[in-house]
Amino acid sequence: MVIQYDMDLTEKLRILGDAAKFDVSCSSSGVDRKNNGKGIGNSKACGICHSFAADGRCISLLKILFTNECIFNCRYCINRSDNDTVRTSFTPEEVCTLTMQFYRRNYIEGLFLSSGITHNPNYTMSQLVETVYLLREKYHFGGYIHLKAIPGAAADLIEAAGMYADRMSVNLELPTADGLALLAPHKSRKTILTPMRQIQNGIYKSRELPLIDNKTASLPGSTNDNTPDNSDSNFYNNHISTADRFHAPGIISGSSTRNLSTVRPVNNSFVPAGQSTQMIIGATPESDYHIVTIAEALYKQYDLKRVYYSAFVNVNNDDTLPIQNDSSDVPLLREHRLYQADWLMRFYGFKSAELLSPEKPNFNIFIDPKCDWAIRHLEHFPVEINRADYYTLLRVPGIGVNSARRIVRARRSAKLDFNDLKKIGVVLKRAIYFITCQGHMMYTNMHIEQNFITNNLISSEQRKNYEISSHDTYRQMSLFDDYNIKSGV
Known part of the structure; x- marks a missing residue:
């Protein structure tokens, strides 16, 4: 490991900004907050972190690690302890200086603000709390x-962190x-799900909703829940003396006499924009069905706002991980x-079991999940x-939430035809195979049949690959021309 001291702020920003790029769990805020006229800055619900607001604005945030030092040696992480960096x-x-100067x-x-784990989890978390308190x-x-x-x-x-943050996240990894x-x-699952449940209950408490027993903290795939609290407790404890285990300068000890029980902002709200998490996809052999089932459980059991999926990149060239010869191997x-399936579950009423199953465990490369479901359930069309x-309209390919x-x-005021649907925003190139207007399909030669619909939906560039691989068996298409899944799923 290379440790460098006396580094200027610009160089720190370069290193710790670059180190934060692999954490994708930071999109729209979902919260409005205006200052009281004495402070600086407002938070808008339209979102941040290089996302686009409803009015077309690109909005962003300062995305950094507090430190890239880490006592852990996770094989997939660029900041793992045995990396020479x-x-x-x-x-x-x-951090306060950077944030305020960038904002102004x-x-x-x-x-x-994320972080590697230096000394131990409590020391690191207390440093983060100190930062948001000062801000x-x-x-x-x-x-x-x-x-x-x-x-x-x-x-x-x-708890202290949640009183100052708009959103918090605990990565499932x-x-x-x-x-x-x-x-x-x-x-372990236990050390990850425990703060996730605490944040959920903190949000519920601030909204005066019933709390949830932490004993229910479980997810599919918990058959081998190795727990550092028991088997690896010495690993945590040996990285810092007992006297300093729960301390960091400013908040609990050192130059300040403040106590966590008295650290409270004026508005007394707890994580008003909710919490999110992230899963790395492709480092381990789980199927898509397994992943969407876990995501569905997270939404139901922990009331998460978002589950983010991060395609695995073998940044360490670790031979125990999937080999990636070039960027095309990144999933x-x-x-x-x-992400398409996640959107269907959150906004379109789909269940994970409708999209995939143990018999069909992975999404196909040729067609998006909504078209896939529709073609496999032509009895509804x-x-x-x-x-x-x-x-019912939400289940039609090419009809999104807004267009429905x-x-x-x-x-309510007129019978609609296909020209009306085009003006409304329906993606007719997909919808025409699944709808009628006043009892008629758009074209008289339309056939409600799997291979006919699939062949017509697949882009011309991929039709050859489809014909070679399918052998008259239904497969999926690629819809890279439609990333705006908000309006056209």
């Missing part, structure tokens, strides 16, 4: 803050406990399919546009 850390004041220059609308209370920063919760940190530290045991042996298409209810709502509103 330059290590550095910010101080809480340095209108470079950012908020901060995404809110000393610098009166009213912009968006997304803060990473450190698995294994004490509950009072997680890998879909199963077996995957963690193989690639991240010092992490980006698989990541894209999972065609749908009459002028009579179908809203939830517009259809329901428009047909």
